[in-house]
Amino acid sequence: MHIVVRQGPEIGPHIDDLARLRIEVFRAFPYLYEGSPDYEQTYLSTYASAPESLFVLAFDGETVVGASTGVPMDRETEAFRKPFAESGRDPARIFYFGESVLLAAYRGRGIGVRFFEEREAYARRLGRFDHCCFCAVERPADHPLRPADYVPLDAFWNRRGYVHQPQLRTEFSWRDIGEDKESAKPMSFWMKELR
Template sequence: MSREVSILRCSGQALEQYIPDLAQLRIEVFRDFPYLYDGNLAYEENYLQTYIRCQQAVIVLALDGDKIIGASTGIPMQYESEEFMQPFVTHGYDPKKVFYCAESVLKKQYRGLGLGVRFFAERENHARELGGFEYFSFCCVQRADDHPLRPLDYVPLDKFWNKRGYSKHPELVTHYAWKDLDQSEETSKAMIFWLKKV
């Protein structure tokens, strides 16, 4: 590991060169609990095109030398899918006023170095520079406490998110389907949103 990891904030076509590495990183990190995601490169590369097409989206890259070891994505909620916007519409929020901090992925050996804090700061700064937002948001999957694949040493990130100023909003829930590592078919999962005022 290099002494210092560099941070690069990218938007639009500048992201194109990083897509294959980002797709691989997402598959690697999201295999772990709580996501247990059995992903594939074709789907991931197509999914990441959303961030190239939307000029207001951002991807924050963490690099050790020229190697991507982490990444964090963000996009105005109005450019997300209908199932992600609907809970906000139902509860009286304007999706155009919400900046969605989509996900952060980081290789295990680089955790605990403050990069997660930096990821939130960079995405929030990007949203403030765009202007017009009232809320930052993200969502996370809900798994049962007795899930058979839950590691004994698993610690939810709730305290970390609270420290960043975010609050859990159980009324804001959507559902998203993917195939778990221990399952043969996709199943729907509940995803609960967290909010922070800009």
């Protein structure tokens, strides 16, 4: 196992790796994402076009088995920027974490922690951000596809210093498993002050 960090235009060769991992990993609860290459192309264009975007990649040999992303919030789409602007926070001072996706066989080895460490360190090096944040989908506790052994990641995020900001909300649309068309999903943000 080894970790590789790619920035800006260096991420280009790994867009397809991230798309593959997102489709596989986000198929599980709570995202239940019925991924498609076309959707991925649209979604990942934000990262491909941002000169300060970041990919943190976990390799097993030559195969990418995990990936984590980040981008300045002011380069994100309106749906992600709007809750911050409306609450009086400057999106230009926030570094946004897009996702962390890791194949199940590689979990529990500290890679998720490393993903957070690398993204936070990068945001600090850029020198203009006060906070890091990410958002997570919200599903009801009685969702019919929620596995009996499902454990939310809230405790993991809290240990990393992230605080849930339920007042900062957005919606994002994708096609759930078994759905014929996309539907809007409620999402809320988690934030950490950079020191």
